[in-house]
Amino acid sequence: MAEIAALTDVRSAPHAERPAGRRHPLPGRQEPDRERAAAAVADLLRALGRDTTEVNLRETPRRVADAFIEMLTPREFALTTFPNDEGYDELVVVRDIPFHSLCEHHLLPFQGVAHIGYLPGERILGLSKLARTLEHFARNLQVQERLTRQTADWLQAQLAARGVGVVIEAEHMCMSLRGAQSSGSRTRTMTLLGAVKDDRRTREEFFTLCGLQA
Ligand SMILES: Nc1nc2c(ncn2[C@@H]2O[C@H](COP(=O)(O)OP(=O)(O)OP(=O)(O)O)[C@@H](O)[C@H]2O)c(=O)[nH]1
Ligand SMILES: [Zn+2]
Structure with a gap:
């Protein structure tokens, strides 16, 4: 689950390692399912009339799934x-x-x-x-x-x-x-x-x- 750390207090130890802080799960999000996303992209390509067995498209569903997961996954800080x-x-x-x-x-x-x-x-x-x-x-x-x-x-x-x-x-x-x-x-x-x-x-x-x- 994508999370964001709460306010981190460095008042007492500005150069020390920062405490992890409380975590707030973002509402309305679930863990992405990479396999299902790739299968859905393959379906979309076929529905658009493309041949997903063709050598140049074979890896495309996985790449697209990974790209969307990356763009939709916040980095914690x-x-x-x-x-x-x-x-x-x-x-x-x-x-x-x-x-x-x-x-x-x-x-x-x-x-x-x-x-x-x-x-x-x-x-x-x-x-x-x-x-x-x-x-x-x-x-x-x-x-x-x-x-x-x-x-x-x-x-x-x-x-x-x-x-x-x-x-x-x-x-x-x-x-x-x-x-x-x-x-x-x-x-x-x-x-x-x-x-x-x-x-x-x-x-x-x-x-x-x-x-x-x-
Ligand atoms: N308010 C707002 N509208 C957005 C944003 N991003 C996209 N849209 C608009 O969302 C609307 C969706 O309208 P629809 O008529 O359902 O979709 P559409 O048939 O693809 O519309 P067109 O883009 O005009 O071809 C469009 O007017 C988009 O420009 C955004 O960040 N804020
Ligand atoms: Zn839009």
Whole structure:
């Protein structure tokens, strides 16, 4: 079962090995069945009129099953935080975080960049954990709005931050390669929480730090 480690406290031993933390199984997911997935891909190929005994396609069902399992399996990580000893009270923003996810309607990728920021309270977060949190929720069948909201809500809850902002800009292959065929169009979504939403100056600073117009 894919899991994510709970907040890891390194207050007392910042250089020591991190404790494992409590584990939270993600709701709505079961262990993938690789054999069944490969058999289903073989079925799909046959239904599309392809000969799966042909030498070049023989390994394709296994490869496709493995590729989907990889793209849908979050990597575990510890949400390492540090005490905010200096009382840093301005925004922290990591921008242009690349990501990819899978659209739940067509099972095609959507990919782009995210800008994630927060206003620290008593703890500051290991910077890489913003990207890891996004990736964790992106390795699922998603819509962009839910990915944005889940990332922001989870960070806010875990960090007890004074505010969180998440902006995601992505191109959806289901719109680019088929259907509307609007190649190059990008969808922007955002979730703002706490002071990043309610305080005008903080909100404007968040957008400026993201490289966006307020
Ligand atoms: N809101 C939202 N919609 C998405 C996302 N990813 C894909 N979609 C849309 O989901 C919709 C599914 O619509 P349907 O009409 O059921 O599917 P479809 O017949 O393949 O539609 P077309 O893509 O217009 O050809 C499409 O409009 C997609 O563009 C997403 O992340 N958020
Ligand atoms: Zn889609």
